[in-house]
Amino acid sequence: MSTNLLTLEGVHTHIGAYHILHGVDLVVPRGELTLLLGRNGAGKTTTLRTIMGLWQASQGRITFAGEDITRLNTPAIAQKNIAYVPENMGIFSDLTVKENMLLAARNAKHAVQMDEARLQWIFKLFPPVEKFWNHPAGKLSGGQKQMLAVSRAIVEPRDLLIIDEPSKGLAPAIIQNMIEAFEQLKASGVTILLVEQNIHFAQQLGDTVAVMDNGRVVHAGSMQTLAEDTALQQSLLGLAL
Template structure:
């Protein structure tokens, strides 16, 4: 197994008076796609937000590439070659698609300075990004916005990509496009952590899987093992894949 790029050990998170995460242990191996599954309210999104410092762990540790990032604020975490696409996508509706990507291209002061070769690669992954390049992002469909959100996250090379429910509400054709994009990113050496409810999406992409329930990881192992064990699926997820 690859070494761990990201590791959570005994992570607890409180939001106000609410104790959401209860000692999360999670290992994300370098160069792999790890799926975070679980019922609604299990703590998946809170785990991602805690990794990114949007909510701070009240106990435990988070290590990225061996560095303890538990107490860092979000901008400093984002500087460590990590990109996050939240469930709501975080698109700036009044800005054009080009301007949305430019915001994330830290090495470019204007669009002309953006990496042209990388942009062409992104256009190949997500043709809609090129098609609507100069249009306001808020006018795009949900699937097109999701493509823009992922494109923005990878407009510069990243070691780790964290995405919350990338296929939510997308048409099957766009889901297939998204799967192909993540497969290509993985082949390029990007480590990916996904929260996902689309089981076909999870099965096709996942190398490893962690299942959460009540703020804890209750199962971790190969995705293929979970996909083949119907009894385990029903026990952990309350359904059959």
């Protein structure tokens, strides 16, 4: 079995007349948290959306668990036990927290059919999900919506969790809660690919890191190596961690 759960090889993506990804090479090791960093407009979100089939790669190959998924549609990719939390979270505002969770639980038609032990685990990770179980999701704060979005993604066991900027716009206390939750998710064996701008968040969680610029991966390696090399941070990101 390959140590890499997800691999992108020479992936190009065009959106209309625009050529966004220019040959992305990326590996996501099994059981680790891989961070995708880069300035705004570097191609990070496009990479995630291309992996999920929301935008089709115009060239290159995407492999998941040894299977070529490049040409699969989004529902077929999700069926491979891959969950995606977009930057806008995709919450159904008019539905309750419970109804949002139930929609993501493919093996349950009613709330009582959801895995109770797994729900209790999620409630410990994100207490507001339990607290506001019967409340409309649209009434939640930004941090609570993000917790719901991640909870929905893990309501069933997943092999790969792909999340776009989970800490964006959150208060420091909520970010720390999110860090602790992701540490537990990692410990449970879930492989995670994360786009993140919060450097504190990245440093605490990342095992491996890929830095993007102009639609390409320009650096890949361990998060620790990047965190310890100020000159490398400046050259790649224009900042110091």
